[in-house]
Amino acid sequence: MTDTNIGIAPPESFRAAVWSQFRKHKGAMFGLIVLALLVVFVVIGPLVWQPEKLKVAEALKSKNLGPSLRFPMGTDQLGRDQLARMMAAGKVSLAVGFIAMMIAIFLGTFVGVLAGYFKRLDGILMRLTDMFLALPLIPLLLVMVMLFRDKIARVLGPEMGAFILIVFAIGVTSWMHAARIVRGEVLALKEREYVLASRAIGASPRRVILRHILPNVVSPVMVAATLGVAEAIITESVLSFLGLGFPPDFPTWGRLLYEGLEYMQLYPERVIFPGLAISLTVLSVNYIGDGLRDALDPRIRGR
Amino acid sequence: MLDRADTPRRKLVEVRGLKMYFPVTAGVLRRKVGDVKALDDISFDIYEGETLGLVGESGCGKSTCGRVILRLYDPTAGSIRIDGVDIGAADAQTLRPLRPAMQMVFQDPQASLNPRMTVAGIIGEPLDEHTQMSKAEKLDRIYELMDAVGLNRNFANRYPHEFSGGQRQRIGIARALALNPKFIVCDEPIAALDVSIQAQVVNLLEDLQDRLGLTYLFISHDLSMVRHIADRVAVMYLGRIAELAPRDALYDRPMHPYTQALLSAVPEPDPEIETARKRIILTGDVPSPANPPKGCNFCTRCPRVMDICQSVKPALREIEPGRFVACHLYETTAAAGSTGAPEDHERNQQGATQ
Numbered sequence: 001m002t003d004t005n006i007g008i009a010p011p012e013s014f015r016a017a018v019w020s021q022f023r024k025h026k027g028a029m030f031g032l033i034v035l036a037l038l039v040v041f042v043v044i045g046p047l048v049w050q051p052e053k054l055k056v057a058e059a060l061k062s063k064n065l066g067p068s069l070r071f072p073m074g075t076d077q078l079g080r081d082q083l084a085r086m087m088a089a090g091k092v093s094l095a096v097g098f099i100a101m102m103i104a105i106f107l108g109t110f111v112g113v114l115a116g117y118f119k120r121l122d123g124i125l126m127r128l129t130d131m132f133l134a135l136p137l138i139p140l141l142l143v144m145v146m147l148f149r150d151k152i153a154r155v156l157g158p159e160m161g162a163f164i165l166i167v168f169a170i171g172v173t174s175w176m177h178a179a180r181i182v183r184g185e186v187l188a189l190k191e192r193e194y195v196l197a198s199r200a201i202g203a204s205p206r207r208v209i210l211r212h213i214l215p216n217v218v219s220p221v222m223v224a225a226t227l228g229v230a231e232a233i234i235t236e237s238v239l240s241f242l243g244l245g246f247p248p249d250f251p252t253w254g255r256l257l258y259e260g261l262e263y264m265q266l267y268p269e270r271v272i273f274p275g276l277a278i279s280l281t282v283l284s285v286n287y288i289g290d291g292l293r294d295a296l297d298p299r300i301r302g303r
Numbered sequence: 304m305l306d307r308a309d310t311p312r313r314k315l316v317e318v319r320g321l322k323m324y325f326p327v328t329a330g331v332l333r334r335k336v337g338d339v340k341a342l343d344d345i346s347f348d349i350y351e352g353e354t355l356g357l358v359g360e361s362g363c364g365k366s367t368c369g370r371v372i373l374r375l376y377d378p379t380a381g382s383i384r385i386d387g388v389d390i391g392a393a394d395a396q397t398l399r400p401l402r403p404a405m406q407m408v409f410q411d412p413q414a415s416l417n418p419r420m421t422v423a424g425i426i427g428e429p430l431d432e433h434t435q436m437s438k439a440e441k442l443d444r445i446y447e448l449m450d451a452v453g454l455n456r457n458f459a460n461r462y463p464h465e466f467s468g469g470q471r472q473r474i475g476i477a478r479a480l481a482l483n484p485k486f487i488v489c490d491e492p493i494a495a496l497d498v499s500i501q502a503q504v505v506n507l508l509e510d511l512q513d514r515l516g517l518t519y520l521f522i523s524h525d526l527s528m529v530r531h532i533a534d535r536v537a538v539m540y541l542g543r544i545a546e547l548a549p550r551d552a553l554y555d556r557p558m559h560p561y562t563q564a565l566l567s568a569v570p571e572p573d574p575e576i577e578t579a580r581k582r583i584i585l586t587g588d589v590p591s592p593a594n595p596p597k598g599c600n601f602c603t604r605c606p607r608v609m610d611i612c613q614s615v616k617p618a619l620r621e622i623e624p625g626r627f628v629a630c631h632l633y634e635t636t637a638a639a640g641s642t643g644a645p646e647d648h649e650r651n652q653q654g655a656t657q
Contacts, residue, residue, distance in 0.1 A: 193415035194425075197478065200373055201429045202402035204395075211428070215419040298419055298462035 021295040028291020031284035038281060042090035050080035064267055073273050076259065086273055089251035093233050094281065096167055096252070096272045100232035103171025105225045108178025109217070113209055115179070116186025126183065133176045139236065144169050145244040162246045166239060170232050178224040219293045227288030230282035237278075253278050315486055315518045316349035316372065321381035321391075323371050324365075327593055329369075342368040343542040343600075345381070346619065349486070354512065354519040357531030358526060358565070362589065364542040365522045366410075367375070369488040372520065373405055374398055381622045385486060390519045403433050403482035410491040412471035416463035422449075422474055423459040429481040448477040452507060469500035476507065480515070488520045493528060499523075505532055526569045530554055538562045541600040542592055544619055547627040560605050599631065607632060 022028055050068075054062065063079040065071055073082035099225065115125035146164060153161035190213065198208050237254015239245035246252060253274045260270030294300045322345075324338035341364045349355045359365050371378050374390055377531050382391040385405055390398060406429075409415035416425055426445045430436055437443065446456050452473040463471055472492060479487055489508065493501040510534060511517060529536055530550060537547040538561065546559040559564045564583040571577040584605045596602050602612040611631050619629040 193409045193411060194417040196370075196375060197407065197409060197415055197475075198428065199375060200402065200407045201432050201482075202395075202399040202403075203428075203432050207432070212417050212422075216417070296419075298421075299464045 009031060018295045019291075021301040022291050025287075025291035025294055027287040028295075030157045031287030031291070034280055034284040035288065038277065038284070039094065042087050042094060044302070045087040046084065049083055049087065051084040053187065055077060057210065064263065066267065067135070067269060068117040072198070074267065074269050076270065077263065082270070082273065083257075085256060086253075086277065086298050087249045088272070089253045089256050090277060092163065092246065093236065093253040093278070096163070096236045097229045097233040097281065099167045100170035100174070100236075101225055101228035103167065104175040104228050104232070105178055105221060106175075107172065108175035108224065109182050109214075109221055112179040112182025113173065113186055113213060113217075113270055116183040117190055117205065117209060122183075125179075129176045132173065135173075137173050137235075138242075140173060141169050141235075141239060142242065145239065149244075158247055159250060164256055166236055166245055169239075170235050174228060174231060174235070178221065178228070181220045181224055182217050185220055186213055188214050189213050212300065215296075218296050222289045222296075229285045230278075312350040312352070314348045315351040315386060316520070317382075317384040318348070318372065319346045319382045319384075321368075321383065322373060322379040323367055323376060324379045337593050340542050340595060341369060341592060342378075343595070345539075345542075345544055347537055347544060347547055349520060351485075351516055351518055352512075352516055353534040354521050354532055356529035356536040357520060357522045357539060358524060358529050359539035360524065360535060360565075360589065362592070363539045364592070365524075365539055367489050368398060368539070369490045369520055369522050373407055373488055375407075402493070403429070404484055405486045405488070406479035406482065406484040407488045407490060408475050408479050408492045411495050412468055412475055413463075413495070415475050416471055418463055421460050421462060421508070422454070425463070425474060426477045426481055432581045433482055444481070448480055451480065451511065452477045467500075468496050469503055472496060472500075472504050473507065476504075476511070480511065483515075484517070486518045486520070488522070490522050491524070492521075493525065494523070501528065508532065513526070526566065538565065541589060541595055541627065543600050543616075544627070545601065545629055547619065549625050552623075552626060558622065558633060559601075559630050560607050560632070561601050577636070599629075 017037060056081070062071075062075055063077055065075045065079075068072045071081050071083065073086060076082060076085065111125050111129065115122045115129075148165055149162065152164065152165050155161065156164060192212075195208055195212050198212055203211070236252060237247060237257060240252055240255040241258040246255070256274040257271060257278070260267070260274065264271045321342055322340070323342040324340055326335045327337040327339060328334060329336045345368065347355070347641065357365050357368060367376065370376050372381070372383055372385075374393070378391055382389050384390070385401070388401060390401060393401075420428075423442070426448055427441050430441050430444060434441075442459075449456055449459065454470065454473050454477065458466070458470075463474065466474065475492075483546050493504050494506070496504060496548065505528060508519065508521075512519065519532075521529065521533055525612060533550050535547065535549050535551045538545045538553075540560065540561050546553065546557070546562045548558075549634070554566065557566050560583075564585050567581065567583045571580055583606060585606075587604045590596055590600070590603055595612070598614045599612040599617050602608050605612065609631055615631070617629045617631050617634065619627045622628050624634045
């Protein structure tokens, strides 16, 4: 048996195949590099760039400065170094964006698959989804934050508490679109003959879902996920702007943007830098999602 | 095939009084307003090692029949015994260990293969489910199966979209064979292929049957292909079996008016016979299976309809040894003819089921 198999390539590793296709996607590679640079900027940046400690009198003198060698991105209205604030803010914004997106996608896919595959759960779960869609989100978030912020802050500290609460709040209020898309897709997929073949083998629903349904709903989920990152970052900014996100002295890209808003006409760089960072994140994530979706589809991968 | 008919054969599949009704719901509250009678009281046997052809027009319940026998649907009533075990009402847990013995080959080779799995993954899926083979053993078995269905081993890492229809159907057959089944339901396995490939696939199926001793339920609407492959043929009309007979008898001398009409539609290759051929043209449409006629299902279109057909459903009776017909035309002859043969058959059936 073994000697007849000589010359036959062993099954190519799935990851290697996906990676080699992903690398062919120019946009995706561009997105990956930009995102990697952003992550390096917010994680390694603070270790390299130590802003000088200013006394109060100095800080008052050096407020609202334009970009210079001393302050590469200028200073804010309190004389704080914008570059250092951008780095600290990015860490939070990126973390909020990705973790909230993951929660939303996980919830959405879970609900969508259950509703689509099990007819009995369909009615209940989709009505639940409709209910969440019908809720006005911003007031709901405000109420959630108002009710729970202090309780969580007492346990985890004000910053970590706010982070967990915001991520969770954004996650549980933005899964509905993913759920609807996934449900529709699953309804179509479960009537396919390969699902029937799998059932004829005696595979349990869990195996059928993991092996046949989930890999085939990857494309719409990927699209929903990339849009979700952007949405989460923006929603966090809105919350912070309304004073219900992170504490006021705690920078996020969204907050920097809103702080800069009133000085926009005098010091446009106060808005441009955080805006650019958010846009670059969203754009790169979109391209990565695009490339990943193509790479995961064998019909495109073969070419 | 003839010598097989003489020796007593073991029944592998016994279907008795099988009914499959799909509910029709309407309104906001989804109240049940009726049934689509996809299968209405069907009974037949399949002997070990034979091929039973199941023919009929679109929508007559052929595919539903195949799927119910494999318990992909839950039947409304009736019993299905495969190898002596009644699976008609068995739950998923009881069914799982029985699944390897019965498999299915699907109609559309494009839709029956997961586009995101490699050929090795597709053929190996049944092995993952039912065996504890190591990776190397599994790969060996996959290569063995690919050899058996005539696929190059180098194709193992490719994806379904890279294959032609015939090759895809071979992959589907290899998957069905993976667990050494005894009984395979072929649900129009050649309907989506072009003619030259049809012959290849049918020859492959026959070859596998000879080598592995498989039993087929071959569902098709292609009468000439059924004539080629089947040992016995069942003709279905609107959820009921109209006629069930050995192949040659059925094709030479169809008894049920529907079978006669169906066979008269098969074109002849010889142009002289073709021009002289007399077709029985049926008028009207197939009645809705949600609202079948009160009497015989065929009474609305039958060229030889009688009064009794409008009111009484004819039962499937054995007219001659091995020939079952559900038609009032033959009821009198059966009653007047020798009473010995049908009773003999009755006894046989009971003996076999015990």
